[in-house]
Amino acid sequence: MADTMQFDLVSPERSLMSTQVKSVQIPGADGDMTAMPNHAPLITTLRPGILTVETETGTEEFVVTGGFAELGESLSVLAERAVPKAEVDQAAYEAMVDEAHAAYQQVKETFKNEPGPVDDAVKLLSDMVAIGGHIGLSPKQPSL
Amino acid sequence: MPSLKDLKNRIESVKSTRKITKAMQMVAAAKLRRAQDAAEQSRPYTERFNAVMGALAASVGDSDSAPKLLSGTGKDDVHLLVVMTSERGLCGGFNANIAKMAKQKATELLGQGKTLKILTVGKKGRDAMKRDFGDYFVGHVDLSEVKRIGYADAQGIAKDILGRFDGGEFDVATIFYAKFVNVVSQIPTEQQIIPAAFEAPEDDSAEATTLYDYEPDEEAILADLLPRGVATQIFAALLENGASEQGARMSAMDNATRNAGEMIEKLTIQYNRSRQAVITNELIEIISGAEAL
Numbered sequence: 347m348a349d350t351m352q353f354d355l356v357s358p359e360r361s362l363m364s365t366q367v368k369s370v371q372i373p374g375a376d377g378d379m380t381a382m383p384n385h386a387p388l389i390t391t392l393r394p395g396i397l398t399v400e401t402e403t404g405t406e407e408f409v410v411t412g413g414f415a416e417l418g419e420s421l422s423v424l425a426e427r428a429v430p431k432a433e434v435d436q437a438a439y440e441a442m443v444d445e446a447h448a449a450y451q452q453v454k455e456t457f458k459n460e461p462g463p464v465d466d467a468v469k470l471l472s473d474m475v476a477i478g479g480h481i482g483l484s485p486k487q488p489s490l
Numbered sequence: 491m492p493s494l495k496d497l498k499n500r501i502e503s504v505k506s507t508r509k510i511t512k513a514m515q516m517v518a519a520a521k522l523r524r525a526q527d528a529a530e531q532s533r534p535y536t537e538r539f540n541a542v543m544g545a546l547a548a549s550v551g552d553s554d555s556a557p558k559l560l561s562g563t564g565k566d567d568v569h570l571l572v573v574m575t576s577e578r579g580l581c582g583g584f585n586a587n588i589a590k591m592a593k594q595k596a597t598e599l600l601g602q603g604k605t606l607k608i609l610t611v612g613k614k615g616r617d618a619m620k621r622d623f624g625d626y627f628v629g630h631v632d633l634s635e636v637k638r639i640g641y642a643d644a645q646g647i648a649k650d651i652l653g654r655f656d657g658g659e660f661d662v663a664t665i666f667y668a669k670f671v672n673v674v675s676q677i678p679t680e681q682q683i684i685p686a687a688f689e690a691p692e693d694d695s696a697e698a699t700t701l702y703d704y705e706p707d708e709e710a711i712l713a714d715l716l717p718r719g720v721a722t723q724i725f726a727a728l729l730e731n732g733a734s735e736q737g738a739r740m741s742a743m744d745n746a747t748r749n750a751g752e753m754i755e756k757l758t759i760q761y762n763r764s765r766q767a768v769i770t771n772e773l774i775e776i777i778s779g780a781e782a783l
Contacts, residue, residue: 354534354538356535356538357535358532358722359532359640361534361535375706376706386703387701387702388703388704389546389703389705390704390706390711391705391710391711413718414711414715416538422538426641
């Protein structure tokens with residue numbers, strides 16, 4: 347019998363999922379990880395990416411754009427924005443990439459001499475572009 | 491003594507006022523349901539967020555390297571008051587109550603010799619504060635174009651506030667909004683958002699014993715989460731405010747509709763009396779005219 351654990355995916359605007367799951371793949375800030383029941387307690391931040399939820403009846407995928415995950419006896423993912431993968435179409439994806447791009451441009455202006463924030467923004471943008479590869483959409487403009 | 495025609499006109503005008511207030515009440519009721527839903531949807535996020543932040547803050551809070559958003563700047567000389575109100579009026583004491591509370595706090599702070607800065611969200615609060623504290627305004631956020639408040643709006647406000655904080659413009663930030671209890675009662679509330687004050691988890695025995703791994707390290711997570719925390723709290727406040735506004739409007743319009751009904755009744759009685767008086771008068775004139783012949 348496969349063990350399951352409670353999983354909640356919530357964004358500020360709504361709660362997207364709350365169910366028993368077998369495993370969840372989380373796009374962590376330091377790399378992807380798979381959370382299974384009885385995982386050691388962990389808190390990690392998220393990078394933009396695909397969150398794959400494996401339940402007993404199948405798998406579901408969500409596009410998340412940052413936030414954090416709290417893994418204890420149950421797993422809670424608090425995403426800044428989370429959208430079921432099927433609902434992300436070209437227009438929505440482009441909007442996300444554009445937003446990251448705008449943020450990057452703005453940061454580049456503000457922090458001309460400090461590499462830190464600019465690097466972060468570049469990473470955010472490239473993560474965004476990478477999502478496109480995973481869901482079969484391409485940004486309309488080259489990344490940088 | 492108003493003439494018959496005057497009375498008739500008054501009755502008609504009160505009747506159309508009643509129609510308007512009745513319609514506004516029904517619109518507010520529909521909007522209230524939506525606003526309440528939105529507030530409820532966001533609650534799990536806020537609750538979990540605060541629980542995690544509470545645990546994190548407890549473990550990092552006392553170290554010297556704790557982020558300024560959590561530990562404060564070490565002073566409390568300059569206060570930023572964020573007064574959140576609605577964009578529209580006709581909602582009873584809703585805006586007045588929030589403004590009153592903010593004014594009280596402002597007067598108190600000025601009395602203590604602190605420097606005051608005010609950021610207003612929503613037109614009505616701005617108008618109410620302008621007269622006494624107009625000189626302290628540092629900015630205004632206009633949400634009149636926003637049909638449905640989203641997280642992005644809260645992020646925008648948070649960004650503005652955080653930018654000012656990073657620029658060293660203030661030491662302490664407090665938001666003012668109305669907490670929604672039910673349709674007839676909305677409680678004006680003040681809440682300090684910078685430095686962050688997280689409510690301790692209620693069952694602290696269970697929370698405190700869980701030792702989390704942090705990836706990346708605790709401080710990096712905290713530095714990432716604190717700005718989000720500000721946005722989350724503002725978002726929660728905006729939603730509460732939205733529900734409160736509609737609730738307040740609904741009960742205000744309900745009262746107005748009832749008052750209009752009473753007024754119509756009174757005016758109708760007056761109208762009928764005057765009409766009868768006129769008829770009686772005419773009869774008397776006819777009869778006395780006939781007698782004189």
